[in-house]
Amino acid sequence: MKEVFSMWKNTRMIILVALSAAIYAAFLIVFKGGIPIVPGITEVRPANVFPPIFGLLFGPAGAWGAAIGNTIGDLFGGTLGAGSIFGFFGNFFLGFVPYKMWGALFNLVTKDDMAPTTNSVKKVIAFEIVALTASAACAVIIAWYLDLTGIVPYAFLAITITVNNFAAAFLLGPILLTLLYPRIKRWGLLWTDIMDKEDVARGFSPNIGSILMIVGSLGGLIVGIMLAAGVAGQEIYGFAGVSGSVAVWAGVLPFLILIIIAGFMLSGQEQFIEDED
Amino acid sequence: MDAELYLDLNTVIHRLDARTKITLFIYTFIGLILFENPLWLLPLCSLILLHGIVSRSLKNLRRIRYILIVLTISSLIMWNIFASGDTPLFWFLDAESAIFSVGRTMLMLFMITGGMILISTTRNEELVLGMIKMGLPYRVGFAISTSLRLVPTIASSLITVTQAQRSRGLDLESGNILARIKKFIPLLIPVFISTIRSTNIFGMALESKGFGARDDRTFYLQMKMGALDYVLLIFGLIFTLTMIFLNLQGYGDIPGLIRF
Numbered sequence: 001m002k003e004v005f006s007m008w009k010n011t012r013m014i015i016l017v018a019l020s021a022a023i024y025a026a027f028l029i030v031f032k033g034g035i036p037i038v039p040g041i042t043e044v045r046p047a048n049v050f051p052p053i054f055g056l057l058f059g060p061a062g063a064w065g066a067a068i069g070n071t072i073g074d075l076f077g078g079t080l081g082a083g084s085i086f087g088f089f090g091n092f093f094l095g096f097v098p099y100k101m102w103g104a105l106f107n108l109v110t111k112d113d114m115a116p117t118t119n120s121v122k123k124v125i126a127f128e129i130v131a132l133t134a135s136a137a138c139a140v141i142i143a144w145y146l147d148l149t150g151i152v153p154y155a156f157l158a159i160t161i162t163v164n165n166f167a168a169a170f171l172l173g174p175i176l177l178t179l180l181y182p183r184i185k186r187w188g189l190l191w192t193d194i195m196d197k198e199d200v201a202r203g204f205s206p207n208i209g210s211i212l213m214i215v216g217s218l219g220g221l222i223v224g225i226m227l228a229a230g231v232a233g234q235e236i237y238g239f240a241g242v243s244g245s246v247a248v249w250a251g252v253l254p255f256l257i258l259i260i261i262a263g264f265m266l267s268g269q270e271q272f273i274e275d276e277d
Numbered sequence: 278m279d280a281e282l283y284l285d286l287n288t289v290i291h292r293l294d295a296r297t298k299i300t301l302f303i304y305t306f307i308g309l310i311l312f313e314n315p316l317w318l319l320p321l322c323s324l325i326l327l328h329g330i331v332s333r334s335l336k337n338l339r340r341i342r343y344i345l346i347v348l349t350i351s352s353l354i355m356w357n358i359f360a361s362g363d364t365p366l367f368w369f370l371d372a373e374s375a376i377f378s379v380g381r382t383m384l385m386l387f388m389i390t391g392g393m394i395l396i397s398t399t400r401n402e403e404l405v406l407g408m409i410k411m412g413l414p415y416r417v418g419f420a421i422s423t424s425l426r427l428v429p430t431i432a433s434s435l436i437t438v439t440q441a442q443r444s445r446g447l448d449l450e451s452g453n454i455l456a457r458i459k460k461f462i463p464l465l466i467p468v469f470i471s472t473i474r475s476t477n478i479f480g481m482a483l484e485s486k487g488f489g490a491r492d493d494r495t496f497y498l499q500m501k502m503g504a505l506d507y508v509l510l511i512f513g514l515i516f517t518l519t520m521i522f523l524n525l526q527g528y529g530d531i532p533g534l535i536r537f
Contacts (some may be wrong), residue, residue, distance in 0.1 A: 008414065019427065021421075022428050022431050026431035026468070027435065030435050065424075075396065168458055175462060176469075179466055180469065187474065187477060189473065
């Protein structure tokens, strides 16, 4: 995760944080209040396509932009509340996971073409995998916290956030990435063109880290829902049973830890090969 | 759309140090999530209202009235579905769940009001400088303040692009959710491109002015805590600690309420 902090010494990366946050917040605000899912917590959000795109194009700047943009969206949109705290971390991971996993996807993205675009079927599949993993990671983080505090049940919110995030990324992501990548590359604004390779975490086992990230995110989602439905008596995608159950809290916690450990294992340095060529 | 929410007034609240206003907002945030029963929320809500009246910032709530109405109606209905109780009223409504839904709606509305008072009485640069003085690195503060400044501009251009695309036949209201999401592409691309293309010029402008040259920096804007700042901070702290104590003693619950 070294680059998450080292990027702050680079002026262009700081500007990309600000611009990403402003774009994300503006879309969230303008389309807020349309179709609320849980009042004050979440609504239908087509803007959720942005964090994975920001992450792939702008790296850690995109992740910070997603986190700050979501909080500004809550502030200006009038939904700043208990969910905003972990909304910050959840949205950070929504932008963080895609760029960390992109180069460690079991040869779906090969060393001779690491460009974050969807110019082949393999890369479209790679994009959908990272988008789904990031969506689930974001959902697990936010739903775990809101269930723990007894605000919204895990079995409802985890599914809602995952579907909400992934629907936008699944439908719009590949098209947006194909259209945006050439321009961003031409302007020299790809994170791998701005940052030095030495400022990016080496990661101690990217491929295993990638597997652990998928296990942590999707495993946390599935196991959490099963525990919520089985032990806490919650209804899957419904409102019944007990929230704040110790079983859900303790059962999902190892997966959250796994997500963080995987974040340290993944690198991002492998994407700098394109520049060396 | 003019999303600049700061009101250029000279009230006693406007003159408070940004650090005081941020801390009072945090106290508000903590206080509101402590109690389920709306009666126990009333003292804090009264203080928030008083805060809003003295700062003459409640008029800004009119600007988000549509969002507030939607959130209030959906909150009053949905929190009744999320909870039940022992005392039936009619249909799916129980007395306990009705009280609970009022409490949750108050929490949401007064959290919004607290946030609105903060940004209506504090300039962006004061808000960010306040956070920097409270320990936030200034580069992070710069990114936040730039985003806050740009949101109104981008929101305006998004609305302009939306209207332009609608005039060309884009219908965002028809179709199922998936079809609607797909229709956002003609809106996403122009706004994204027009915003991001300024990055390099922006960067050069900043670096030519020495941005990032030194780890420490001075600020043109100076902040100073006054006597009233300390009085309000101490009062806020005592009030919040009292509420936490009462919450720990078991006050503020709704007897018979079954959540979820």
